Amino acid sequence: MAPPAIDFRKKRFLVVDDQPLARESLRAIAQTAGAFSVDLATGYQDAIFRIRNNVPDIILCDYMLGDGRSGQQLLEELRRFDLLPDDTIFMMVTGEQSYEQVVAAVELVPDDYIIKPFSPDKLILRLERVAAKKEFFAPFFRAKRRGDYPQALALLAANRDSEGGHTYRFELLRQEAELHIATGNAPQAEATYRGILDRYEFPWARAGVARALQRQNRLSEARSEIEKAIAGAAHYFDAADLKANICMAQGEHDEAQRVLEAIARRTPRNYLRKRLLAQAAELNGDAEAARAAMADVIANDTMPGAVSTEDQLALARTQVAAGDAIAAEKVLLLLRESEIMALPLPSQASFAALLAIASPEKGRSRFAGLRPALLAVELPPSVRLDVLQAALAGGDGELAEKQAQALLAGDDSRLVFNRMRQLFSLYDGDPLFREIQRRVALQRIGRGETDAGAAGVGEATAAP
Amino acid sequence: MHRLLDVLASGVHDAKNQLFYAEAQIAAAEAAHGLDLAEARYAIEAAAGRLSRTLAAYRLLRDEARLAVVPAVVADLCEEVALDQRKHLARAGLTLDVACTVRDEWALDRDLVADILNNAIQNASRHARSRIRLSAGEADGSLCLRVEDDGCGFADTDPAAHGIGLLVAARIAELHRRQERHGSLRLCNGGEFGGAVLELRLP
Structure with a gap:
């Protein structure tokens, strides 16, 4: 065999495995392959700690890490916190047939995976392949990291007809599609994913089509595409997250919650999913489930910096929804003034609104101070719901109307409709709500919009 | 019947881990003592391959096989x-x-x-x-x-x-x-x- 193209003596390896024997085996194989420096991690937390402190060049990670954790989760978490430099190699090691199913389905894949048992020679061969691929894509990744998307796209286009462009034709298309999504060019992303599907029905590409359609607000098409992706891949949990997001945008919060609960039971330590579940449950009117999910996130998402001020606001929101003003007040008052002032205006508005609901005495003046801004600026739907509730609770009809109108007239009206109706009902505002609906519907008809948009708008105009 | 498949898959998985341990030991011994035990490693990998194939055959016969493309x-x-x-x-x-x-x-x-x-x-x-x-x-x-x-x-x-x-x-x-x-x-x-x-x- 030709001498290795990589000088493994200079590379720092990290072996991640919870089983001592397996860890030793991996170390022995890596050393036989020429590795000099091989660090060992006994599991998920230990791996994160080591990678944070000293990024290895090559990670050999077993798929089964024990303690409810998997190598796939570790990979997702490392990418989420951007702890892996582009040239670090992440190689999943598996004796599991089921991991092959995962890697075939999901969008976020390791650089490669290798099935036990394997020889040092085979490991060398695989690592060299990965290194060559990384070198091929290096200029592209550099451009992408710089945020120079036109240059990144140009590099992909230039590579397509090169020798490597044949070797990596699917990867080039996948990167191109992801870049189109990142730059907001959903129609082009859709076309690129469909081009991949013409060659093979990869679940990740089908999900890509669904995501691109969702971005174009073509929700029922997106829904049918994501159902196809899920039907083709039982292990594709991220597809369920996307489905839940689409369901919520369609106003089907019960289905979103059901889907997320089913997957969350199988991935109990995926806290991004728990956050999404909290949102779905809250929109679905299941305040207790929302509260439990957010409490779990805040207690157990142990990555440093993982739990944000926004998460604390989300927890307080679920407590307010569950009618537990005391708990909400406690969470809100634990936030430091400096943290609050560092938040963007919409989050400050949520903070002020939630505090005004939980503790009118302590929150009223801050909320009043923001009132002129809240009447004037654009706000995300979740923030408008907070402001709406605070306005209803404080008897500020004008502010409440303003928020409700904006929500009903916006693209996300289905997302928030149920919750809005519940809030008006909670504060004896049903007649006002119907009146606002009627006005928004009339405005739409006045503008010649045939599709009244929100399911609820049609409902309301038909109401007596 | 799903259970039986799980039992078999987990047994194969454990056996392959053991085989990997054996192969790693042999590879380390080869490196340490300048031996060539490639045939022993070949036999180990062939055994692991046979185990995987048996499991794949079982899945196929039960129409539960799915490719990982x-x-x-x-x-x-x-x-x-x-x-x-x-x-x-x-x-x-x-x-x-x-x-x-x-x-x-x-x-x-x-x-x-x-x-x-x-x-x-x-x-x-x-x-x-x-x-x-x-x-x-x-x-x-x-x-x-x-x-x-x-x-x-x-x-x-x-x-x-x-x-x-x-x-x-x-x-x-x-x-x-x-x-x-x-x-x-x-x-x-x-x-x-x-x-x-x-x-x-x-x-």
Whole structure:
């Protein structure tokens, strides 16, 4: 065999495995392959700690890490916190047939995976392949990291007809599609994913089509595409997250919650999913489930910096929804003034609104101070719901109307409709709500919009 | 019945971990003492391959098999199979030629296809006089993988006549689908070396 193209003596390896024997085996194989420096991690937390402190060049990670954790989760978490430099190699090691199913389905894949048992020679061969691929894509990744998307796209286009462009034709298309999504060019992303599907029905590409359609607000098409992706891949949990997001945008919060609960039971330590579940449950009117999910996130998402001020606001929101003003007040008052002032205006508005609901005495003046801004600026739907509730609770009809109108007239009206109706009902505002609906519907008809948009708008105009 | 499959899969998984431990120990001993125990490692990997194949066969027979299709570089796949087999064949006085003319990545179940090729080469080695050839090319929009030898050829070219291994291989080929087309496995005689030919076509 030709001498290795990589000088493994200079590379720092990290072996991640919870089983001592397996860890030793991996170390022995890596050393036989020429590795000099091989660090060992006994599991998920230990791996994160080591990678944070000293990024290895090559990670050999077993798929089964024990303690409810998997190598796939570790990979997702490392990418989420951007702890892996582009040239670090992440190689999943598996004796599991089921991991092959995962890697075939999901969008976020390791650089490669290798099935036990394997020889040092085979490991060398695989690592060299990965290194060559990384070198091929290096200029592209550099451009992408710089945020120079036109240059990144140009590099992909230039590579397509090169020798490597044949070797990596699917990867080039996948990167191109992801870049189109990142730059907001959903129609082009859709076309690129469909081009991949013409060659093979990869679940990740089908999900890509669904995501691109969702971005174009073509929700029922997106829904049918994501159902196809899920039907083709039982292990594709991220597809369920996307489905839940689409369901919520369609106003089907019960289905979103059901889907997320089913997957969350199988991935109990995926806290991004728990956050999404909290949102779905809250929109679905299941305040207790929302509260439990957010409490779990805040207690157990142990990555440093993982739990944000926004998460604390989300927890307080679920407590307010569950009618537990005391708990909400406690969470809100634990936030430091400096943290609050560092938040963007919409989050400050949520903070002020939630505090005004939980503790009118302590929150009223801050909320009043923001009132002129809240009447004037654009706000995300979740923030408008907070402001709406605070306005209803404080008897500020004008502010409440303003928020409700904006929500009903916006693209996300289905997302928030149920919750809005519940809030008006909670504060004896049903007649006002119907009146606002009627006005928004009339405005739409006045503008010649045939599709009244929100399911609820049609409902309301038909109401007596 | 799902339980039984889980029990079997977990047993195979544990056994493969044990085999990996054995292989790692052997590799370390080779490096430390300048030994060549490639045949022992070959036997270990063959045993692991056999375990995986048995589990795959069980899944296929129960119609529970699912492919794990990933984009794979065909030349790399061929080279890996050659890496697994070449030393062992050399001990038996056989040479293995590899010829790959496919430049593009192909969507296939990398591990099951590699296993089929490994198995085919092992079979060929029992009948070959001196040479075996592994080739990859494109024909009619399909990937065409062939294992040929210079032996006296198949007495029966029906895969079903050759036991479970080839039946499983034929089923795996068939599970590879693209649009309306599906893969196939064919046995014939002749080819480059005039002996047995196994041809795997994947759309």
